[in-house]
Amino acid sequence: MAIIEMNPELFKQHVKEGDRPVMVEFWAPWCVYCRRIGPSMGKIAEQFADRLTVGQVNIDDHGTLAEEEKIEVIPTFVIYQNGKAIGSLVAPDSKAKVEAFIEETLGR
Numbered sequence: 001m002a003i004i005e006m007n008p009e010l011f012k013q014h015v016k017e018g019d020r021p022v023m024v025e026f027w028a029p030w031c032v033y034c035r036r037i038g039p040s041m042g043k044i045a046e047q048f049a050d051r052l053t054v055g056q057v058n059i060d061d062h063g064t065l066a067e068e069e070k071i072e073v074i075p076t077f078v079i080y081q082n083g084k085a086i087g088s089l090v091a092p093d094s095k096a097k098v099e100a101f102i103e104e105t106l107g108r
Contacts, residue, residue, distance in 0.1 A: 001049040003041055006057045008065050014053055015080045021052040021106060023079045026071040028060050033091050034075045040095035048102055052079070079105045 004010060006024065015022050025041060027034035045054035059066040059074060069078065069085070077089040077098060087105035092098050 001045055001053065003045045004053065004055040006055040006065075007062060010055070011057065011062075011065055014055060016083045018053070019082075021079060021081045021086075023048075023052055023054050023077055023102065025054075025056045025075055025077050026059055026066050026069070027056055027075045028058060030060075031074050033093075037075060037092060037095070037098070040098065044095065044098055044102075047099070051106060052102070077101065 004014065006014070011024070014020075015024065023044075025034075025037075027038070029035075041054065041056065048054070057065055059071065071078075073090050075091060077092065078085050079087045079102070087101065089098065089101040092101065
């Protein structure tokens with residue numbers, strides 16, 4: 001499954017109203033850490049396609065959404081289930097850390 005580039009409407013559709021877990025990466029194009037972990041996101045979306053949806057919110061384009069979700073540092077990954085945040089990970093330095101975060105938050 002591909003990564004969903006989320007705007008407020010897609011965020012509401014997938015996160016607030018959806019019935020499946022969603023991991024959202026809050027990021028910006030100028031963020032060095034975001035660019036470092038970015039290439040792994042497609043692989044993570046494919047790897048966990050049977051368990052969750054993966055989306056990204058560009059905070060430059062949708063800053064209000066980041067403010068509403070209380071995002072202070074990027075990249076921040078948040079897993080939502082039933083419209084609520086159930087876990088977050090700030091500035092991971094490897095794909096392995098994102099994978100571990102997903103496993104810990106969703107359970108194996």
